[in-house]
Amino acid sequence: MSQPFRLNKVGLINRNKKISFTFNGKKLFGYEGDTIASALIANGIHLVGRSFKYHRPRGFFGAGVEEPNAKLQVEFNGHSEPNVNATEMELVEGLSATSQNCWPSVNFDIGAINNFLKMFFPAGFYYKTFMWPKSFWYKIYEPFIRKAAGLGVASIEKDKERYEHKFEYCDLLVTGSGPSGLASAYAAAKNGAKVILAEDKPRFGGTLLTDDVSIDNLSGKDWAEKIITELKSMPNVTVKNRSQVFGYYDHNMLVMFERVSDHLEKKSKFTPRQRLWYIRAKETILSTGSIERPIVFGNNDTPGIFLSAAAKEYMKVYGVLVGKKPLIFTNNDSAYETALEFKKNNVEPIILDTREEHSSELIDEAKSKGIDIRFSHGVIVANGYKKVKSAKIGKLNKDKNSFEKIETVDCDCICVSGFWTPSVHLASQSGNKLKYEEKIDAFIPDKKKQHETSVGAANGSFTLEESLKHGFENGSNLSAKIKETKTEISIPNVNEKKYGAHDKFWCMPLPKNENPKRFVDFQNDVSVSDIEIALREGYRSIEHVKRYTTLGMATDQGRTSNLNGLQLVSNIENKIVPEVGHTTFRPPFTPITIGTIVGREVGMEYMPTRKTPMHEWHEKNNAVFVDAGAWKRPRYYKQGNETLFEASKREAKNVRENVGICDVTTLGKIDIKGPDAAEFLNRVYTNAWMKLPVGKARYGLMLREDGIVMDDGTTTRISENHYHMTTTTAQAANVLSHLEYYLQIVWPELNVNVVSTTEQWAGAAIAGPKSRDMLSKLYPDLEVSNEALPFMGYKEAEFFGVPSRIFRISFSGELAYEINIKSDHGLFMWEKMMEVGKEFGNQPYGTEALSTLRIEMGHVAGPELDGRTIPSDVSLNGLVSKKKDFIGKNSLGREAFNVESRQKIVGLIPIDRKSSIPEGSHIVQDQNAKLPNPKLGHVSSSCWSVENNNPFSLAIMKDGKNMIGKKFFAVSPLKNKSIEVEVISSHYVDPEGKRVRS
């Protein structure tokens, strides 16, 4: 079990704990503290995936978030996750990783044929190719592309893990724990500010872990550890590792993704897997560092080619060599540190430096250690298919557009450095318009739009001294403004190596008579030639080039490719980079799981469930529930093998013949009090309210200002200045806001208070010819005759000792009452009603029977009051007062509302008296007419009339009542039905309304 590329004693991993895992079925091991990437490289494995478009072999390129290639399907802790970044995922016991986007295996991938057909896969290939013939798209092209596209496979199992959301507020949020981040957090913490320090990696310290520097005579790593330890001990500081701040939103709200327990072997049932933090920060320090950018050359995507800083990180953090015969290809000094690190570990690197021979502290040190340095040299093309074996190198001429002295050198890895790109993603998301900094060939933050301050490498400062200074100063000043105190901190002494100037060189010219692919964007397989094609074809805006070529898209967001892409466009266009501009950086900076976004809002927790006090009884009595907003309402009470249709028919019939009770607790209830309450209702409702006596209810209709019906319901005058309003279940919240709007904004002079009492009252309707008999048994001491308690009457009385309200109102069209009782007694009331009602044949009825009853009566509800109808459309113009003003009245005179042919409510019955008419059907004259068939109206509600024992529907139809007696077709392409219907009155049962008054 030896690991051929593991160094002895070097690194920050825990060598006392071995962790076994598998990769593509092969059993391997690593150590605690390894990532999947470092463990695989230690085992000499580089080929981990195939590229997106050409299926070219790909290996690791980076050591963290910048990794564009190594996305694996990973199974661990009992779940399977696609597109896991191997350079970030920590090793856990039993983890199993497999390569994606290859078949049958990563070693032999049939899709790689695309690589040899690459001349046929230029930029915009899909846009150009699958245009013709049109009919091929759905059946042939689309399924094929779908199969070939995408990377991993999402699990179809239910995610059993727990995810959490957390809201947090702080004075200062610091994103990144490199030197500038640590300094900022420390200075702010010393001022007493509430600080959150977020680090994406498991280890704090950023570049301090890998750079050869010292601070106050401590090594960078030890200094970081000292500061972190102190920060952790401070009560005003929250320090979080494995936490990526990925999005910067309005008003300084940042969102952070914390990987809480993916790295743990065992965890408690209540430990979330991941956590999403919504952080509202007064100030934000963006210390996100920088990402090394590659130099582009031929076959630069071959496995074994790394960013030079990643190679150093593998050595210093994980004790892993990315190769034993390295070529270092650079245009700047930072890669020399990688070379020196190789040398320290007894590996002999060759440095190819694109700059002419010169001297600097690091170059001199490398020279003195005997490292082979070749100035004005570069890698022309890498050789090797599944792993780099050698490289063709050459000496660049003065203009750097061709080379001489071409030779092939053996190597097993190439470490490339094209200088550094500040990670400005968060700054850009915050609204900061970036500016181009010529000195470093990259964008840095400019004028801020929100409370953000970029420090250190993220702001283009690449020396430790400057980073620390900026960090301490900004952390101190920003927090001092908030806390109004300032603790002086002395900035520590720093010892670091001085870097010479870098070379503004980013792409090797092509060799003569050869045309190897030179990749700019590895993740999206975008090469230099693809961008050249896009520009040749006339794409000019960088945003268009991005979309046409897919450069800088997807999870990678151009982390390593952005600037090289811009350089290329600016070279071809003969512009400078700032004129080309940059594409928009979008959140999330790194991929986050869907589970985290959803958090705990899954299944039953997706939204609150509102249950009436009688819910338990409904459950026990086989109620089948239906969702009404957040409410659960019984749809029907199932007896034996009854279907919905049979049960609702039985329940509705029983109401028409005997008596039934229905849980109406969900209706919106609003308590209205105040001396101006009557005047207010008079303005809110279309009908007159000034003369409603105490102890009486009235049906009212409410409009919006545009004349459209908003809601209907009954309101009862409880006492002189006290009213009880009911609304529909669906509109309860809107109506309350509507009333509050008029009371607070439009008529603040009205002395009226409104408050929702929906939850305070349990309600039950008692409906049917025997309801009065039943009521008299429920209230033995109360006079309930038609004279004493007439239609629209109201009484207060004790219900077996409990105060209750009795309203004689009816939705079913039968003689009916509604009893309200305090919610706590709802179940008691219901059970008593069931007990007392037995002798009258009482049965509970659900919403389906309720609908049947109201539809055949022609009572309108939601489907008719659909936001398009005015009172006269639904035969309610009798409720519209001509004498007084009310909300929406002025709109009712609009011309379109008063044309004769306007669509109005009618009833429909099928000619065959058997076929149910699907709701939503269109009413047409001729069912066989050519499309588009002129639509005369639509079916809004349908039921089986229990009174007449045949289907009946309500419809909103052109010319309304003038159509009565005529025949049409109700067609439903959705249900593939066409039914011949006759138009009749919408009041199918008891059109005179005798029953409710009986």
Place this chain on the structure above:
Amino acid sequence: MLYIKCPYCGLRAQKEFSYGGDATVKRPNINEEVSSEDWDNFVYMRKSPRGKHIELWQHIAGCRQWIKVQRDTATHEIFQTAKVTEEIR
């Protein structure tokens, strides 16, 4: 997510509020004649400015008060909030 200062409750997250449109619209007085042009302007015509906009929000998951918010529609910057009975500049 916006951070809105309710004049009654202080700074609260946007998810506690619901949006209520242009706050400068004045409803014609009740029981008074209004020309159909003025009425139509009140019901339908709204400006959609890029920049400063005085608008109504209701703190529905809080004190239930309607409030005025002066916000930049492009940047979401909030300049001022006030009770509906107060004027914004």
